[in-house]
Amino acid sequence: xxxxxxxxxxxxxxxxxxxxxxxxxxxxxxxxxxxxxxxxxxxxxxxxxxxxxxxxxxxxxxxxxxxxxxxxxxxxxxxxxxxxxxxx
Amino acid sequence: xxxxxxxxxxxxxxxxxxxxxxxxxxxxxxxxxxxxxxxxxxxxxxxxxxxxxxxxxxxxxxxxxxxxxxxxxxxxxxxxxxxxxxxxxxxxxxxxxxxxxxxxxxxxxxxxxxxxxxxxxxxxxxxxxxxxxxxxxxxxxxxxxxxxxxxxxxxxxxxxxxxxxxxxxxxxxxxxxxxxxxxxxxxxxxxxxxxxxxxxxxxxxxxxxxxxxxxxxxxxxxxxxxxxxxxxxxxxxxxxxxxxxxxxxxxxxxxxxxxxxxxxxxxxxxxxxxxxxxxxxxxxxxxxxxxxxxxxxxxxxxxxxxxxxxxxxxxxxxxxxxxxxxxxxxxxxxxxxxxxxxxxxxxxxxxxxxxxxxxxxxxxxxxxxxxxxxxxxxxxxxxxxxxxxxxxxxxxxxxxxxxxxxxxxxxxxxxxxxxxxxxxxxxxxxxxxxxxxxxxxxxxxxxxxxxxxxxxxxxxxxxxxxxxxxxxxxxxxxxxxxxxxxxxxxxxxxxxxxxxxxxxxxxxxxxxxxxxxxxxxxxxxxxxxxxxxxxxxxxxxxxxxxxxxxxxxxxxxxxxxxxxxxxxxxxxxxxxx
Numbered sequence: 001x002x003x004x005x006x007x008x009x010x011x012x013x014x015x016x017x018x019x020x021x022x023x024x025x026x027x028x029x030x031x032x033x034x035x036x037x038x039x040x041x042x043x044x045x046x047x048x049x050x051x052x053x054x055x056x057x058x059x060x061x062x063x064x065x066x067x068x069x070x071x072x073x074x075x076x077x078x079x080x081x082x083x084x085x086x087x088x
Numbered sequence: 089x090x091x092x093x094x095x096x097x098x099x100x101x102x103x104x105x106x107x108x109x110x111x112x113x114x115x116x117x118x119x120x121x122x123x124x125x126x127x128x129x130x131x132x133x134x135x136x137x138x139x140x141x142x143x144x145x146x147x148x149x150x151x152x153x154x155x156x157x158x159x160x161x162x163x164x165x166x167x168x169x170x171x172x173x174x175x176x177x178x179x180x181x182x183x184x185x186x187x188x189x190x191x192x193x194x195x196x197x198x199x200x201x202x203x204x205x206x207x208x209x210x211x212x213x214x215x216x217x218x219x220x221x222x223x224x225x226x227x228x229x230x231x232x233x234x235x236x237x238x239x240x241x242x243x244x245x246x247x248x249x250x251x252x253x254x255x256x257x258x259x260x261x262x263x264x265x266x267x268x269x270x271x272x273x274x275x276x277x278x279x280x281x282x283x284x285x286x287x288x289x290x291x292x293x294x295x296x297x298x299x300x301x302x303x304x305x306x307x308x309x310x311x312x313x314x315x316x317x318x319x320x321x322x323x324x325x326x327x328x329x330x331x332x333x334x335x336x337x338x339x340x341x342x343x344x345x346x347x348x349x350x351x352x353x354x355x356x357x358x359x360x361x362x363x364x365x366x367x368x369x370x371x372x373x374x375x376x377x378x379x380x381x382x383x384x385x386x387x388x389x390x391x392x393x394x395x396x397x398x399x400x401x402x403x404x405x406x407x408x409x410x411x412x413x414x415x416x417x418x419x420x421x422x423x424x425x426x427x428x429x430x431x432x433x434x435x436x437x438x439x440x441x442x443x444x445x446x447x448x449x450x451x452x453x454x455x456x457x458x459x460x461x462x463x464x465x466x467x468x469x470x471x472x473x474x475x476x477x478x479x480x481x482x483x484x485x486x487x488x489x490x491x492x493x494x495x496x497x498x499x500x501x502x503x504x505x506x507x508x509x510x511x512x513x514x515x516x517x518x519x520x521x522x523x524x525x526x527x528x529x530x531x532x533x534x535x536x537x538x539x540x541x542x543x544x545x546x547x548x549x550x551x552x553x554x555x556x557x558x559x560x561x562x563x564x565x566x567x568x569x570x571x572x573x574x575x576x577x578x579x580x581x582x583x584x585x586x587x588x589x590x591x592x593x594x595x596x597x598x599x600x601x602x603x604x605x606x607x608x609x610x611x612x613x614x615x616x617x618x619x620x621x622x623x624x625x626x627x628x629x630x631x632x633x634x635x636x637x638x639x640x641x642x643x644x645x646x647x648x649x650x651x652x653x654x655x656x657x658x659x660x661x662x663x664x665x
Contacts, residue, residue, distance in 0.1 A: 003655070009651070009655075012655075013654055016654075017565075020177050020178075023173075023177065024173075024177070027170065027173045027174075031166045031170050031340065032337060032340065032341075035162060035166055035340075036162075036333060036336050036337050036340065037333065037337070039159075039329075040327075043326075043327060047299065048299035048300065048308070049298070049299040049300055049301065049308030049309055049310045049311065050298070050299040050310065051310075051326055051327070054159055054162075054310075054326045054327070055299070057159060057162035057165065057166060058154075058159075058162050058165055058382075058385040059295060059382055059385065061165075061166045061169070061170065062165060062166070062169045062378050062381050062382050063378070063382070065169050065170055065172060065173050065374060065378070066371065066374050066375055066378050068173050069172060069173055069176045069177075069367075069370055069371035069374050070368070070371045072176060072177055072367065073176070073364075073367040073368045073370075073371055076181075076364075076367060077364060077367075080364070080656055080657075085655050085656055085657040086364070086656065086657065087362045087363065087364055087656055087657060087659060
């Protein structure tokens with residue numbers, strides 16, 4: 001273990017879980033939310049030939065997932081440096 | 089050049105590239121056989137993971153299913169990509185930090201129990217073998233078309249090729265080979281999609297073409313497709329849900345957590361040098377996967393549209409004469425996967441949603457992607473390329489899965505539990521025998537697969553979702569879960585899912601032995617067997633928590649192990665084991 005203190009270790013883990021939770025809310029919202037639960041409502045709106053709910057289910061959710069993973073990777077890198085637990 | 093000759097050439101050429109790479113990078117040590125000697129760059133690893141991940145189900149099966157399910161097919165698109173978000177955030181970095189060869193090894197250490205490790209091996213084998221059955225279906229379809237023989241013969245040829253292919257190299261060969269395979273499969277998938285999108289909508293980007301208007305008309309492609317299918321009595325393409333909203337929800341969840349629990353994908357994250365690289369590698373893998381997954385809906389919709397327009401043209405006053413059917417139709421009839429029956433004896437093809445008058449009595453969904461370029465009258469080299477791509481997808485995944493099965497048996501069971509003194513050479517031998525056994529067994533079941541390729545693979549995901557994912561996640565995020573909880577959880581999750589699948593799909597997927605029949609009326613809350621993994625996972629979590637609460641907390645050193653894997657710093661190099 002290489003944290004400066006026990007409380008640092010706790011704080012790091014708490015921030016990690018917090019960040020994860022926020023990103024998972026987005027993950028849930030674009031797929032299960034827009035793509036499944038709210039699909040009928042969103043289908044009233046159109047972008048080009050796409051009904052919006054259909055677009056989320058077959059396109060939008062996937063684009064969002066890609067962004068989420070990179071955002072997570074980037075923010076965790078910052079968090080690691082903040083607590084001095086990053087790798088060389 | 090004639091199509092079959094051209095296909096032989098293209099497929100032959102790609103195969104010699106893969107085999108050449110496998111020979112060049114031949115696995116020397118046991119270590120290399122499993123995890124490619126560590127230190128592979130995240131982008132390269134992402135590409136290899138993508139090839140490993142995208143199987144016959146993604147390449148051959150998925151778009152065909154979506155073509156007929158429409159909006160309902162979205163469960164595959166969201167499920168098989170969304171799982172990477174879970175994998176990247178919940179598992180990959182921690183398992184990399186822990187840094188061992190296999191998933192059961194982690195479970196055995198974290199839950200300080202050989203029994204837990206053995207149970208994990210069983211779960212892994214059940215899920216992986218089911219997955220390989222799905223690949224066998226895809227390989228069988230591809231070879232039957234390509235050699236113009238019936239499905240059974242195609243499957244046999246495929247089994248022999250998979251055997252030589254997987255047993256020859258190890259992970260090291262596979263990592264580089266898989267990068268080559270990714271390139272082949274992504275070209276093979278996108279090029280016909282670009283052509284077809286251009287033909288229909290004038291937009292070369294399939295993702296945009298799907299939302300565009302038809303060439304020479306103001307009507308959007310999707311609106312036109314909705315119209316065409318509804319005129320023949322089929323459900324509206326863009327809105328028809330898969331059974332129910334609840335079923336779609338559970339199905340998607342099941343595929344997502346299954347993605348994060350599949351051992352052959354997790355094992356790939358052991359091959360990058362650092363925890364940071366494990367995180368970004370998941371992102372790269374997802375980008376490479378997303379290229380195919382965002383193209384697939386366009387392929388699906390356009391394939392359905394072209395199929396309908398060819399067989400049952402909306403504009404023509406009379407139906408297509410059977411004697412004048414196109415060449416692709418005849419070719420697929422030879423495989424037995426496409427069947428016509430002239431019910432009203434008029435010599436013409438009627439294709440409708442009504443079972444009594446529909447004369448297209450069999451349209452196997454798994455032929456759609458392979459037939460698509462032929463239906464759209466694309467040049468022969470494109471068709472040959474698609475055949476090569478389909479085989480690349482099926483082979484790369486089958487090889488990765490067989491490796492996971494082999495390492496579970498030789499490394500976890502033999503070396504880890506029963507014969508700790510086994511030599512490296514014997515271990516390698518055992519893993520090759522295990523691979524051969526798995527190919528024979530899943531090939532045999534592949535003659536009568538439980539579902540189309542993507543459906544069979546979905547079953548495998550359900551099994552991984554219900555057994556492996558929950559214990560991995562609890563093992564990392566909860567220090568209180570102990571060995572009793574984990575073992576009880578895995579057994580509950582696996583048996584709940586397996587029992588549900590077997591009672592509707594037959595014991596070992598042999599249809600005659602299903603005791604409740606595959607009928608929606610008998611389904612629990614209307615949830616289909618393919619989607620039941622999520623329910624199994626919930627049971628797994630609940631049982632593990634309950635049992636852990638009433639039994640002894642894990643020993644101190646295990647709690648320290650959990651603390652250790654939560655911190656990225658101080659990762660051991662993959663080479664050092």
